[in-house]
Amino acid sequence: MTDLKPKILIVDDERLNIRLLYEGLKDEYQIIVGSTGRDAIRLATKELPDLVLLDIGLDDISGHEVCKALKANPTTKNIPIIFVTAQDTYEDELKGLELGAIDYFRKPFSIPLVRVRVRNQIELKRKTDMLQYLSSIDGLTGLANRRQFDEHLSSTVRYADRQHRGLCLLMIDIDRFKQYNDLYGHVRGDDALKVVARVLKKCAARPLDFIARFGGEEFIILLTDSSPEEGALVAERIREQVEKLFIPHEGSEYGFLSVSVGVANIKPDVGEHIDERAFVEHADTCLYFAKESGRNRVISEDFELQIKPNSKK
Template identity: 90%
Template sequence: MTNLKPKILVVDDERLNIRLLYEGLRDEYQILASSTGMDALRIANTELPDLILLDIGLDDISGHDVCTQLKSNELTKNIPIIFVTAQDTYEDELKGLELGAIDYFRKPFSIPLVRVRVRNQIELKRKTDMLQYLSSIDGLTGLANRRQFDEHLVNTIRYADRQHRGLCLLMIDIDRFKQYNDLYGHVRGDDALKVVSRVLTKGAGRPMDFVARFGGEEFIILLTDSSPEEGALVAEKIREQVEQLHIPHEGCEFGFLSVSVGVAYTKPDIGEHIDERAFVEHADTCLYFAKESGRNRVICENFELHRPIKK
């Protein structure tokens, strides 16, 4: 069974302190423990705890250094840190807070007080996580929204530039969707958007595939570590599956709901950088040609003629 209790990482070189905190918090939280700074960094990266109680005076690297490293890592920078320390000068407290810690406990600590302050921070973290989640998804389809896509694209391009990996971008648009809304109403229109989003999620099912609602009736898929042929294949599968749903659409030349797809591909050589705007524009141009040449079709960039997009 999954342990749904929030996870707290306790970092202290004194076993007794770990034990005290463990006993005081274990009823409400899953407790992970570490006695060194390096081990704490490893656990924080793999377990992504909800809160870290961090001693300053560790044997290998100081708690302040651990905090600095956690705050400079994209993966761990949002994990709240509370310093737990015997050092109690104003300067120590100030330094800890300036490094990004959210609170400061002095040893010897009072367990009831620790419990209350930990509970407050965990509650705050839960609310922050929820807000972050809500601001990154599309409420209608549950897909990632444009904002999350933009962030993901920047990170993925950084990865592709570094590792010289191929990326495919699929821009997908429902055909004659204005007429669909006009004929069947916005509620049915919303249902169609949800159905299409499910086809996309199934069609781009590898762990690294990223599906988002780009806006309105337009969707976007980013395939990482992929070839142009794979991009074309995924696009054609999606087009075909929407067609096979046979959702009636009297306002469309085919009589059923369909999508058009534009596919762009890029792969940076050593020292080259992908221009993210140009990449998206290529996919958009291909989509435009798919619409112009009759809809319900996939148009891929001419891979033979186009060099990958570079800044």
Template identity: 40%
Template sequence: METWLPHPHSRPKLLVVDDQPINVRVLHELFREDFDVFMATSGEQAITVCQAQQPDLILLDVVMEGMDGHEVCRRLKADPATQDIPIIFITAQQQESEELLGLELGAVDFISKPINPVIVKARVRTHLTLKLQSDLLRTMALMDGLTGVANRRKFDEDISADWRVCLREQKPLSLILADVDFFKRYNDRYGHQAGDGCLRAVAQALAETVRRPYDLVARYGGEEFACVLPNTDLSGAVEIATRMQAGVRALDIEHSASDVDRVVTISLGVATLTPSADLEFQALIEAADKQLYEAKSAGRGRVCSSSMAPS
């Protein structure tokens, strides 16, 4: 599952792009002690590395054979997945018009060759600090303040993005919707502070169930949670939902007002769909919500599931 702080346990990622290997090696030596340095010697390779590695900063040569640095910048800024990565152009060109063009394309800085190691390090450090501060602010904006998992806005962003990826790759996308059983009764019996503590514990139990970095657990609203599972078929999603159900029961949180058990339980609806061009991701949400309704109607404290065949 995603962590909710930028680089909590890892070094920042730096991508160096230059079609001259000697320049790449110089910059690699300059930064390898403090960064995980990735290298590309063409514009096409740079875009591929960016999409795969999501670097925190790019040092990009302007003049390259084939796709030049300006075109690389245009393409990266046009892609929502890479548009927020800061780019510093490095070039031997000294014209003011060149610098202006780079800034207009979205670069954050412009460094002239031959490079001065002290200046390059200082500028990289400055822009990296700004990037990490921006990442932290964005992370906080996408976090549920009570439970610490993702909020509804983050869920909406991720399921939309995952839908597009699974549509392109024709892979299954699964969604789990989970609801705390008889939560209003829990609040009435134990008080709202205890209710908040219950939601935090349930959220943590759900988050600990998923293991891949691109799986997402989010608070969907009130006592309802969602889990987005890209490239996961129905049997895999049901297995995760079953582990979630067991994990919440294992918390052993007393709930004497429940009709299901003496402890807090959850009902879960699971749906899987391989996206098609004539559907939107809302179809998957509706399917999972229908399965959640079935789980509640059947007595709560259980998993109901459905696989939707693309039309």
């Protein structure tokens, strides 16, 4: 059974302090421990705890420097940090809070008080995480929304640039969707959007495949480490699976609901950089040609001519 307890990282160079905190918190939380600043950075990055209890006076790197490093890393910047310290000056506390810590425990600490304050911070993080999740999800389909897609595309393009990996970008549009809404109503239209979203999830199911609702009746899929052949295959599978549903659509030339798909393919060479905006525009252009040439079809093209050298590399 998966342990769903919140995870706390305790970092202190005194074993007695670690033992006291461990015994006081182990019943409610998963506990990870470290004794150095390097431990703190490594474990926080690897384990992504829900909270870090961090001693300031570590032997190798000060707690302040550890806090600064964690807050500078996009992976760990949102992990709340509570300093545990024997220091008792206003300036010291102010410095920690300015670096991004959320609270202070002073040694010697009271375990009942520690439990309450830790519980409050864990509950606050849970609510914050939920709000962040909801802000990145399309409420109707449950897919990622445009905002989350833009963030994911930026990080994936950086990865592809560094590693020279292939990307395929699929732009999917439901054919004659306005007419479908006019004929059958917006409730049926919403149902159609949800059905298409389920098809996308089924057809692009690899761990690195990323699906989002791009807006209205448009969806977008980013396939990482994929060849043009793989991108075209996924696109055709999507088109075929939607067609096989035979959802009636009297406003369509086919008599049933269908989708058109545009696919842009890219694999940067050494010293080349993908222009994110142009990459998306190219997929959109492919989609336009798919619709102009009759709808219910896939148009796939390489994006190589759109790559521009990155002068910074």
